[in-house]
Amino acid sequence: MSLRIDERATDFREIDRFDGGFGWIAHPKEGMQRASHALAIDGDVWVFDPVDADGLDEALAELGTVTGVVVMLDRHKRDAAEIATRHDVPVYMPKWFDGVSEEIDAPVVRFTDSLADTGLEAHVMKDGRSWQEVALYEPDRRILLVPESVGTASYFRAGGEPLGVHPMRRIAPPREELSRFDPEHILVGHGPGIHEDASAVLATALDTARRRLPRAYAGAFWGMLPF
Numbered sequence: 001m002s003l004r005i006d007e008r009a010t011d012f013r014e015i016d017r018f019d020g021g022f023g024w025i026a027h028p029k030e031g032m033q034r035a036s037h038a039l040a041i042d043g044d045v046w047v048f049d050p051v052d053a054d055g056l057d058e059a060l061a062e063l064g065t066v067t068g069v070v071v072m073l074d075r076h077k078r079d080a081a082e083i084a085t086r087h088d089v090p091v092y093m094p095k096w097f098d099g100v101s102e103e104i105d106a107p108v109v110r111f112t113d114s115l116a117d118t119g120l121e122a123h124v125m126k127d128g129r130s131w132q133e134v135a136l137y138e139p140d141r142r143i144l145l146v147p148e149s150v151g152t153a154s155y156f157r158a159g160g161e162p163l164g165v166h167p168m169r170r171i172a173p174p175r176e177e178l179s180r181f182d183p184e185h186i187l188v189g190h191g192p193g194i195h196e197d198a199s200a201v202l203a204t205a206l207d208t209a210r211r212r213l214p215r216a217y218a219g220a221f222w223g224m225l226p227f
Contacts, residue, residue, distance in 0.1 A: 009026035009027055009051070009052070009053035009054065010053070010054050011053060011054060011055065012024040012025060012026045012028075012053035012054075012055065012056065013025045013028045014059070015035060015192040015193065016035075016037065016185075016187060016192060016193040016195070018185060018195065019141075020039060020040045020041075020063070020141065021037065021038055021039040021040060021063070021143070022037070022038060022059070022063075023035050023036060023037040023038075023187060023192070023193060024036055024037075024051075024053065024056070024059070025051075025192075026051040026052065026053040026056075027051070031153070031154075031155070032153060032190055033151075033152075033153040033154075033190050033191045034049075034051050034078070034189065034190060035049075035187070035188060035189055035190060035191055035192065035193075036048060036049055036050040036051050036078070037049070037145065037187050038050075038059075038060055038063055039138075039143070040063040040064050041118045041119065041120075041138075042118075043064050043065070044064060044065065044066075044067035044068075044118075045060055045063045045064045045065060045066045045067060046066075046067060046068050046069075046070060046115070046118060046120075047060065047066060047068070047069045047070065047080075047083060048069075048070045048072060048136075048145060048147075048187075049070070049071060049072050049073065049076040049078055049080070049147055049189055050069060050078060050079055050080060050083050051078050051079055052078075052079035052082055052083055056083075057086070057087075066083075066087040066089055067089055067116075068084075068089050068090055068091070068092050068109070068115075068116065069083050069084040069087075069089060069090075069091050069092065069106075070091070070092045070093070070115065070136075071091060071092070071093045071097075071100065071104070072093075072133065072134050072135075072136065072145065072147040072189070073131075073132065073133045073134075073147040073148045073189065074097060074099070074100050074131070074132040074133070075148075076147055076148075076189060077100065077103055077104060080104065080106070081104050081105045081106040084106040084107075085105070085106050090106065090107040090108060090109040091104050091106045091107065091108050091109070092108075092109050092110075092111055092115060092116065093108060093109075093110060093111075094110065094111060094112070094122060094124075094132075094134045095110040095111065095112050096124070096127060096132070097110075097132050098132065100132070115136060118138075119138055119139070119140065120136045120137065120138050120145075121136065121137045121138075121139070122134050122135075122136055123135045123136075123137065123177065123180075124177070125146065125148075125149050125174060125177050125178075126149065126169075126174075131148075133147060133148050133149060134147075135147075135149075135177065135178070137181055137183070141184070141185070142182060142183050142184035142185065142198075143183065143184070143185045143187065144181050144183035144185065144186050144187065144198075144202075145187045145188075146178070146186065146187070146188055146189070147188070147189035148166055148189055148190070149165065149166050149169055149174050149177070149178070150163055150164065150165055150166065150174075150178070150186070150188055150202070150205060151163070151164060151166065151188045151189065151190040151191050152164070152188055152190070152191030152192055152193070152194070153190040153191040155167065156190060156191070158212035158213075159212070161205065161208075161212070162194060162201050163186065163188075163194050163201050163202065163204075163205045164205060164209075164212075165205055165206065165209035167213075169209070170209045170210055170212070170213040171210060171213060172210075173205075173206050173209035173210060174206070175206045178202060178206060179203070179206060181199075181202070182199045183198045183199055183202065184198055184199070185198060186198045186201070186202060
């Protein structure tokens with residue numbers, strides 16, 4: 001996979017357009033396919049794990065007024081502080097995130113079971129020294145945001161899988177954490193989201209994660225070779 005491109009993108013590729021939200025990939029040629037999302041909730045716009053790009057503010061303005069920027073994974077600080085500062089809003093993150101707020105150059109607001117008054121439920125995906133991740137779920141529109149445990153970028157998927165469990169979680173896939181949801185939309189932190197048969201796609205990804213582990217590891221290995 002290619003290394004992170006630190007320069008601000010001069011353009012971005014829109015993904016995941018649906019009623020009240022959209023996603024984007026700021027560096028489409030980047031192997032990691034870092035995806036970011038914005039949701040409009042009661043006229044407020046919330047931005048999740050964002051990578052900045054020229055023209056982004058105009059796209060967000062079409063949804064409404066930015067109210068907050070959310071970091072959902074300890075490694076996904078990305079451009080959260082820059083975007084929050086530009087819109088004069090805080091950066092939100094789970095109360096139990098440790099060692100993350102110190103690296104955010106913007107005001108930080110913590111949340112526990114739900115994100116402010118958005119109606120987005122917060123569910124712990126992983127809470128360890130090297131991996132802190134929260135999933136967010138909006139029951140009304142059945143929108144599930146998962147920043148890292150599942151994804152659609154090539155290194156997440158084994159063969160023709162539409163959605164794959166992260167290679168480091170396939171040995172013990174997050175069934176307990178994710179099987180409780182019945183999503184219509186799955187928004188991920190790496191790659192475009194899933195918008196057709198999302199609940200069934202998620203169930204299959206969890207059920208076959210361990211069995212397809214050798215193929216997933218082989219694909220990730222070949223994807224890192226320089227040819």
